[in-house]
Amino acid sequence: MGAGHMGPSHRRWHTWIAGVATLGLVMAGCGDSAGTADAPSTGAVDTSAPEPTDGTDSPSAASTADEPATTGSEPVTVGMLTTLSGNAAYLGEDTQKGFELALDLAGADNVELVVEDDTQDAETAQGLADRMISRDGAQIMTGIVFSDVANAVVPTVLEQDMLYLSTNAGPSTFAGSGCDANYFSVSYQNDNPAEATGEWVKQQGHENVVAAAPNYQAGQDSVNGFRRTFGELQNEFYTELGATDYAQTIAQIRDEDPDAVYFFYPGGMGIAFVQQYIESGLAEEIPIYGPTFSFDETLVDAIGEAAVGLENASFWAPDLDNPANEEFVAAYRDAYDTTPTNYAAQGYDTARLLLSALEAVGGDVSDTAALREAVAAADFDSVRGDFSFGTNQHPVQDWYILEVVAGDEEGDYTNQIVEQVLDDHVDAYASECSLDDG
C-alpha cells in the first residue's frame, strides 16, 4: 500500500516537522511566562481592544467631576500595564477594577489612567511601555502581574527617572542589591507567601514534609522560600510548567508518605492539582498547604465544595478586620457584584497609596524626589491595616493563614482568617539593599 503517494508523503513529512516545530515555538514563547503559563496568547496579538470601556480615558476621572480631592493644576497620567488576556486575564482585570474603584471612591479627577494589555508577554510589554511613556505621556507606571514581564519592563521605566509602583509582581531582582529608589512594591516580595506557609506548617508540628511545584524559576524560588522558614524537606517534586495531570506526582507523594505537603501551583494548575489530590483520597491523611495563589476567590469557586477547609497563606483576606478593608469589600461588592480577590485589594491599595502621595506633593509630579518621599511615607489607610515600607521599599506587613469557607450564596466560596502567622515580616533580601534615603 501507499505506492501511489510516495512523493507527497515525503513532502508531508517535512511540513509535519515544520508544523510541530512552529507550534512548539509559539507555545514555548508563551510557556516561559510565570504563573499560569500555558497562556494561549502569542506576542503578536495586541488584545487591548476587548476592554474599550476601561480603556484610555479613565471613567473615574471623567465621570465624577465633583470636588477635586487634591489640588493640582493638571491631571497625572498613570500607565497601567497589566495582563488582560489569556488564562491569567482575571488577575489583571481585578487589579484594574480595584485601582479604578479607589479612584472613584476618592472622586479623584487628578489621575488619568491609561490601561494596556501586556498579553503576559515580556516583549509585547516592553513595546507597550515605550508607547505609553512616549505617546501617552505616562508619568508613573504600575500594574504588571508577572515577574518575568516586570523584569523586562521595569528597568526601562526606572531609567527614565519615573516611579514604578508594583501591584503584584515582586521578583527578588528589585528587592536585594538590585533595589531602586524609584521602585516600590505595594504587594509583597515573591518569597513571602512561601515563608508564611513554611512557618505555619512548622507550627502545626509537621516534621516530614514534601514539596511540589512547577519546574521553573518561581516554582523553585517558592520551595526555597518555604525551606527558609520551615527547614529541610523530605523530598521535592517538580512538574512540567503548565502540566494538567498530577496523578504521577500524587502517586509519588503517596509513596513518600509525608506528614504534610507544600505546593505551589498558581492559577489553573492549582485547580487541577487540588482537585486531583482530593480525588486520590490522600487529602484525609496528608494535609496540603500553599500560598493563596491557588485559593483566590475565583479559583475556589472553580474547585468548589472540595476546597472547603484548605489552609493557605496571604497578607490579606476579605474578612480582615479594619475599617479601610470593610469599606473596600463593601464598595467592591456593590460595584462589581462579587467578592474581591487579593489582586483587587492590591490594585486598590496601590491607587490609594498614589493618591496619598499626590496629595502630599500638591499634585506636582515633576519633582521625582519629593514624590518618592511622599510614596515612601505610605500615609494611607491600607486594607491590610498595618502597612509600611522597609529599607528596600517592599512592604513590611503581617501574614495570615486563611481557610476556604462557603460563601453566602450557593456555589460561592471565599477565604476566612484562621490566625496571624508572621508579624511585621521583612523579606529576606532587604539587608542586601542599600538605598541612601531608605
Next chain:
Amino acid sequence: MELFLEQTLNGLQSGFTLLMISSGLTLIFGMMGILNLAHGSLFMVGAFVAADIGARTGSFTAALLAGVAGAALAGVLMETVVVRFLYDRDHLDQVLATLGLVLMANQGVQMVWGIAPRTVTRPPWLEGSVSLFGLDYPIYRLAIIAAGVATVVVLWWLIHRTKVGMWIRAGNTHRDLLGALGVNVSLLYTGVFALGAALAGFAGVVASPYLTVEAGMGDNFLILSFVVIVIGGIGSIRGAVYASLLLGLVDTWGQTYLPTVVGRLTDPSTAAAIGSSLASASIYLAMVVVLLMRPQGLYGAPRG
C-alpha cells in the same frame, strides 16, 4: 511495587486520553491530508460546552452528549468555512490558517464563557476509589481507561467492518478513485472531520473533571498528539494506539524514576529539577529513536 502499579495505571490512563485526541487527528490527516493545528481547540470546545451544560443541568450524561455534539458541530463549521478551501493548498497554508483558528478559538471561548476557569463535575457513581491489589485507585481514572478501550473497539469496527470505514481506508490510499466510484467525497470529508472533532470533544469532556477547563487547555495535548502520530505513522490508527500508550507510560515512568536515578549523582533538590526536565524530554527522545529506526513511524506506509 504499589508505586509501580499506580504509575502504570496513570500512564495507561494518560495514554488512552491521548489516544482519543490523536486518533481523530491522524484520521483527518490520513484521509484528507489536512494538517489541523486547531484539533486541540476542538478538545477545548468539547470541555467548555460540557462545563456549561453540566452546570445548567447537573447531569454528567447531558454534559457528555452536549460536549461531543458541540465539538462535532464546531468541526463541521471549521471544515465547511475554512478547511475545505485548504485541501489543495500547501501544508504551510494549512498550518497558518489552522493556527489562526487556534488563536480565534482561545479568545472566542473567553468571549462566550468569560475568563474565569471552570470545571466539570464527575457523575456521583464514578466518585471515590476502589482497592486493586492493595492500592486505592480513583474509579474515575479507571473509567477513562475503559472509555479509551471502548474508543479503540468502536474505531476498529467502524473502519474495518462498515462501508464508511471502507471509504475511509480507500481515501487513505486512492483518494481520486473514490470520487470516480460515485462516493460523495465532499460529504465524506465533512463527516470524517466531524468524527475526528467528536473524538477530540469526547476526550475533552472525559478529561475535564480532573483538568481545569480554560482557554488553551488543548494546546499541550495537541503537541503530544503530534508526537503520537509521528511515532505511530501518519494516518495509522493502529500506530496511534500503540504510540499513545507508549508515550503515556514512558512519560509517567520517567517522571517517577528519573529523579531517583539523577539523585545518585547530585543533591536531591537539583536532582528533582533535572530529573523532571529529563522526563519531559524523554517522550521526544522516544520519538527520535523511533524515527531513526523507522522513519515512516511504527505503522506508517513505507516510503520508497
